Amino acid sequence: MTDPLMLTGMSLALFVIVGAVALASSILVVSMRNPVHSALFLLLTFLCVAILFVSMGAEFVGAVQVLVYAGGIMVLFLFVVMLINVKTLPQEQKFTTGSLVGVLMGIMLFMILAIILGSGKWAPTVNDPDNLKTATMVKTTPVVDANGATVQTETVTREVVGNAEAVGMALYRDYLVPFEVASLFLLVGMIGAIVIGKRDLHASEEEAIPDFIAKKVHDEERLKEVIGA
Amino acid sequence: MPSTTAFLLLSALMFTVGLVGVTVRRNMITVLMCLELMLNAVNINLVAFSQRFSSLEGQVFPVFIITIAAGEAAVGLAIIIQLYRLRNTVNVDEVTELNG
Numbered sequence: 001m002t003d004p005l006m007l008t009g010m011s012l013a014l015f016v017i018v019g020a021v022a023l024a025s026s027i028l029v030v031s032m033r034n035p036v037h038s039a040l041f042l043l044l045t046f047l048c049v050a051i052l053f054v055s056m057g058a059e060f061v062g063a064v065q066v067l068v069y070a071g072g073i074m075v076l077f078l079f080v081v082m083l084i085n086v087k088t089l090p091q092e093q094k095f096t097t098g099s100l101v102g103v104l105m106g107i108m109l110f111m112i113l114a115i116i117l118g119s120g121k122w123a124p125t126v127n128d129p130d131n132l133k134t135a136t137m138v139k140t141t142p143v144v145d146a147n148g149a150t151v152q153t154e155t156v157t158r159e160v161v162g163n164a165e166a167v168g169m170a171l172y173r174d175y176l177v178p179f180e181v182a183s184l185f186l187l188v189g190m191i192g193a194i195v196i197g198k199r200d201l202h203a204s205e206e207e208a209i210p211d212f213i214a215k216k217v218h219d220e221e222r223l224k225e226v227i228g229a
Numbered sequence: 230m231p232s233t234t235a236f237l238l239l240s241a242l243m244f245t246v247g248l249v250g251v252t253v254r255r256n257m258i259t260v261l262m263c264l265e266l267m268l269n270a271v272n273i274n275l276v277a278f279s280q281r282f283s284s285l286e287g288q289v290f291p292v293f294i295i296t297i298a299a300g301e302a303a304v305g306l307a308i309i310i311q312l313y314r315l316r317n318t319v320n321v322d323e324v325t326e327l328n329g
Contacts, residue, residue, distance in 0.1 A: 007232040015232075019239045026243050026266050030250035035258045042262050045243075049269050056236070058276045061291045065272075068295050073265065073302045080306045081258060084313050102252030106245045113241040117234055163288075170285045171292065182296045189300030197307035199314070 014055055022048035035081045039074065046070045060164040236277035243270035257312070257319040261305050268298045 007015050025044040032038045046069040053062035142150045171179055243266060250263030272291040279287020313319055 007235065015235065019235075023239065023242055023246070026246045029259075029262055029266060030246055030254065035256060035262075038259050038262055042265065045266065046269065049273060052236070052239075052273060053276055056276050056280050058279065058288045058291075061272070061276055061288050064292055064295055068299055069265070069269070073299055076302055076306055077258065077262065080310060083310060084258070084319060099253040102249050105252060106249035109248060110241060110245040113245070114238070117237050117241065120234065166285060167288050167292075170289050175289055178293060182293055185300055186296060189303055193303040193307040196304065197310055 011055060015052070018048050018051050018055070022052070035086055036078070039077045039081055042077070043070055043074050046074070057163065060167040063164070233277055233281045236273060240270045240273040240277070243267075243273070255321050257309050257321055258306075260321060261302060261309070264305075265298055265302065268294055 022045050025041040025048065028041040029038045029045065032041060046065060050062045050065040050070070053059075053065060143152050144150055247263045247265075247267035247270060250266065251260055254260050254263065272294055275287045275291050275294075277287075279285065309319055312324065316324065318324070
């Protein structure tokens with residue numbers, strides 16, 4: 001059976017160029033010393049991966065990748081990099097024994113993965129691209145007679161077309177509970193981030209008043225004292 | 230070479246680069262970025278298999294993985310900011326109290 005992802009001509013050229021850019025920029029993320037540069041190369045990597053998703057026919061995942069990763073997570077990273085004054089931090093050591101061990105570990109992991117990929121022993125290809133573009137939407141409406149009793153149910157079946165709609169159907173029908181758990185997870189994560197990131201949990205009211213306001217209040221009281229005297 | 234293998238090879242390379250980054254880099258922000266890189270490599274893997282087996286599951290799980298990555302980045306960066314306020318450092322080697 002033929003490979004559904006078979007690359008020929010233009011798609012091969014696209015894969016080679018975008019894949020090479022993605023790989024090169026991911027290596028630059030690791031090797032850049034300034035975190036701002038790392039973050040910008042990470043953005044380039046995310047966009048290249050989004051292009052790869054679209055070229056594989058997963059338009060919805062590509063769109064989510066651009067919106068959430070390139071739009072949300074990157075802004076968060078850049079904010080934190082700018083909140084932390086990188087210039088005042090001590091420079092990282094260029095080369096340590098730890099980095100040698102890390103690179104060796106990476107090479108070993110890649111060799112293991114390459115051996116597994118080279119063996120090609122995975123389940124046979126299922127070549128039915130319609131599965132990814134269509135899903136059946138069943139809508140049942142009861143038909144009620146004059147006395148208010150249900151006589152029959154009318155079933156309407158509609159084929160959804162397009163990757164985004166098919167993924168949406170899968171998300172909201174087959175994976176509804178995980179989807180809701182994910183939203184709960186986001187709520188918990190948001191509360192956690194706010195609580196952890198707060199300046200001081202037990203700050204008293206007086207400390208929370210900014211200096212210039214406190215000074216003004218003090219000046220007014222002083223003025224009252226002088227006038228009163 | 231079958232093209233699924235090409236995508237999987239790219240994903241394996243990106244995962245390896247991310248792992249090396251996590252172990253080599255000492256700046257906590259960069260370590261988090263390398264974690265995001267690894268999660269992205271896994272997403273490529275899932276979408277490639279989704280096409281190969283004509284199954285939508287491989288495109289539903291990346292959505293969840295992206296959600297988890299967003300939560301992880303938010304909490305991790307909050308921890309980094311608080312650490313920077315308390316200790317004036319974001320170096321992984323200087324925060325070793327939990328070693329016991």
